[in-house]
Amino acid sequence: MSKFAWSERAKDAEEARRAVNTSPPAPELVERFYNAIKAAYPPGFGEHYDRLKNGDARGVEMAIEFLEADPWFFRSGYIKANLARFLKHVTLSNQQVRRLEKVLLKIVDERNTQEFRNYCRLARIVATPTLIEALKKRLTDDNIHHRLRATWMLFAIEQDNISRNP
Template sequence: MTLVSTDRIAAGALILTQLQAEVGSLYTKRDLDLESWRRWEQKSALFKTRAAEFYAPFDAAAAALRAGDPTGLETAVQFLEADPWCFRSGYMKAGLMHRIANSAGTEAHRPRLQDIVMYLLRHPQPRLLPPTVRLAAAVWDDNLQNRVISLAEEDSSAAEQPQVFTRLVAHQIRTIRGLGHERWSRVDLQA
């Protein structure tokens, strides 16, 4: 599995964002003449190619994790740590969090995954709460619980958020325990 640095992920996301803006700009002018249409088509094709190239290692990581192969875990964690904002990145983040949460062998990455959860709690992103809860449940321990609870002390205006999040994680863990997953029987629920 090819590893990608967070700097390269950020650079790739920036390129995608710039290309998407160029495609949008050319789109508004494409009906002016045949040459404008051709420029828009070419830029759209380039955008599609670059998007496929950018997401290829992360699609491969997700597929590996789904197949039970932990080789994709490092690439997936790097993508989440880089936290790119570009075309389709939210869908990729959600998918990778889901795959990691369902994967075995995440213990070596637990501190980094907990840092990702904490980052997403401090900087919420649209539609990422359910996958964040699922990821948090997979790496939940006393340390993460204490870090989540301490968020209320950092920002008194958001004092309720850590309590709600902790209840959501506890519910996720109980649900998984109810399905008979042995992995969750050792997790202490204090929510």
């Protein structure tokens, strides 16, 4: 993974967002907000995003790094949802699939956000025996939220299998 300071930049962006939400926002706070959002993405992120969006696998590494880092700031959830959607349309290496397995399991273990549905759809593509077994293990987890999210992801994977093999 790159040395980009994902969490620090996300924190700066969120602080700038909170500051700009003062009433009325001062022009310098708006400028700070836009600069912080821009800085929350590493150089070249937009180009890699556009490549992946257009089916070019050269955007995969940056997308996976972003999903692994899981930065949390204004509109990052929409970016994650899109990246998960775009990743379904490119060929992934075995190493990339293993990295995405970890991303998917982390999301199951940590939270249900608006992009979770896109992660479930990505799980259909990443549906390795390792991922499926790890999700099944979570069905007996003490945490009801883990069980529920694992169930949803397994259901998404199973729905894909049913549609492929009627």
